[in-house]
Amino acid sequence: MLKRYLATSRPELQAFAGRMAGVRAISPLTLNAVRSFSNNSTAPSLSFFQRERLPANTVIRFVPQQTAWIVERMGKFNRILPPGIAFLIPVLDKITYVQSLKENAVEIPSQNAITADNVSLELDGILYIRVIDPYKASYGVQDFQFAISQLAQTTMRSEIGSMTLDAVLKERQQLNQNINRAINEAAREHWGVECLRYEIRDIHPPQNVLDAMHRQVSAERSKRAEILESEGTRQSRINIAEGEKQSVILQSEAQREQQINAAQGEAQSILLKADATALGLAKVAQAIKETPGGDKAVSLQVAQEYVKEFGKLAKESNTVVIPSNLGDMGNWMASGLSIYENLNKTITKK
Numbered sequence: 001m002l003k004r005y006l007a008t009s010r011p012e013l014q015a016f017a018g019r020m021a022g023v024r025a026i027s028p029l030t031l032n033a034v035r036s037f038s039n040n041s042t043a044p045s046l047s048f049f050q051r052e053r054l055p056a057n058t059v060i061r062f063v064p065q066q067t068a069w070i071v072e073r074m075g076k077f078n079r080i081l082p083p084g085i086a087f088l089i090p091v092l093d094k095i096t097y098v099q100s101l102k103e104n105a106v107e108i109p110s111q112n113a114i115t116a117d118n119v120s121l122e123l124d125g126i127l128y129i130r131v132i133d134p135y136k137a138s139y140g141v142q143d144f145q146f147a148i149s150q151l152a153q154t155t156m157r158s159e160i161g162s163m164t165l166d167a168v169l170k171e172r173q174q175l176n177q178n179i180n181r182a183i184n185e186a187a188r189e190h191w192g193v194e195c196l197r198y199e200i201r202d203i204h205p206p207q208n209v210l211d212a213m214h215r216q217v218s219a220e221r222s223k224r225a226e227i228l229e230s231e232g233t234r235q236s237r238i239n240i241a242e243g244e245k246q247s248v249i250l251q252s253e254a255q256r257e258q259q260i261n262a263a264q265g266e267a268q269s270i271l272l273k274a275d276a277t278a279l280g281l282a283k284v285a286q287a288i289k290e291t292p293g294g295d296k297a298v299s300l301q302v303a304q305e306y307v308k309e310f311g312k313l314a315k316e317s318n319t320v321v322i323p324s325n326l327g328d329m330g331n332w333m334a335s336g337l338s339i340y341e342n343l344n345k346t347i348t349k350k
Contacts, residue, residue, distance in 0.1 A: 055095050057088045068134035070097035080134050097138040103130045103196060106145055108152050110202075113160040115168060121160065122204040127152050127183075133192025144191045148183060152198065155182040165205070172200055 055061060055069070062085055063069055069081040072094050081095075088095075110124040129148060131137045141147045159178050160168055168175065176198050183195040205213070291297070 054098060057090060057093055057095065059088055059090055061086045061088060061095075066101045068099045068101060068131070069095050070099065070134060070138045072096045077135070077139070097134070099131050099134040099137050101131055101134075103128055106149060108149055108156075110204075111153050111156070113157045115160055115163060115165050117164045119165045119209055120206060121165070121168065123156060123160070123200055124202055125152070125156070125198060125200045127198050128196040129187075130194050130196060131192060132188070132194045136190065136192025140191045144187070144193050147191065148187055148193060148195070151183055151186060152179060155179045156200075158182075165209070168203065172203075176200060 061069075061081070063081045063083045065083045067083060069086070071078045071081055071088065073089070073092050078093065106127040106129060108125040108127055110122055113121050113123060115121060127148065129145075137144050156175075156179055159175055159182075163171070163175070180195050180198045183198065187193045187195055288297075
């Protein structure tokens with residue numbers, strides 16, 4: 001009988017029944033202790049935020065900070081005890097719920113969701129909540145932690161179903177905000193619980209999708225490498241062409257400067273030669289005028305040059321010009337002097 005009674009109790013009692021199986025007789029005291037423990041174990045389950053049993057009514061109680069105690073009088077809600085000292089009526093008042101006003105983290109179990117492009121994802125997250133109305137948190141829902149957890153899962157599936165895989169991976173922050181807003185629309189007004197933030201902890205795509213993503217990343221990086229390499233080659237060729245262009249321009253400018261300098265030098269040389277010739281002629285003319293017998297000396301010099309140049313004709317050319325009066329050397333010389341005299345007269349007239 002004891003085994004049958006303990007089989008429906010908690011696992012700890014089942015282990016205790018196993019240890020007591022070898023005992024033939026059990027004292028009434030032991031049986032009463034087991035029944036008392038069993039009755040305590042079947043008490044109403046505590047709230048998610050409760051870590052201890054409900055406090056008993058001892059007339060005077062001290063409520064801890066950041067904690068709200070719900071008091072019922074004769075089974076009906078009476079008041080919420082704030083932190084500090086509280087006085088209760090024996091028998092009539094009963095502390096039914098204990099709500100923590102601290103921020104708590106609720107783990108959202110892993111779940112599957114399908115994106116808009118038909119990719120199955122496995123996600124889990126963390127939900128940060130806080131009780132803002134202990135009355136609604138106690139009487140608005142049976143277990144607000146379980147309700148919020150289920151609402152977070154369904155909202156997550158709904159949001160992910162409207163997004164593609166790339167959008168889910170890139171816009172995780174926006175997805176968290178959408179889920180947080182959807183949870184607050186239901187939980188804050190009806191359950192007295194505020195969702196402070198929701199964070200997706202892990203996203204696990206299928207293995208084939210991961211492999212495809214890795215190949216895509218590898219291809220993208222290869223593409224970038226090729227683009228950068230081609231841009232480098234293009235820029236290198238542009239730089240080489242620019243360098244050659246500048247080189248040609250500089251060479252042409254150098255040649256131009258060289259030709260200009262050569263022309264200026266030649267012109268300067270011609271001017272200097274002309275000035276020197278003019279100066280020499282002026283001195284010669286002045287010497288002829290100032291020297292007695294200068295005209296005769298010049299005539300003699302012209303005749304000598306005439307004869308000398310005529311003698312060169314046979315050496316420098318195959319054609320020889322012979323004067324008709326070659327035998328009369330005197331007349332020949334006289335013709336040379338007459339040329340000089342006629343030229344001198346012409347210059348004098350001018």
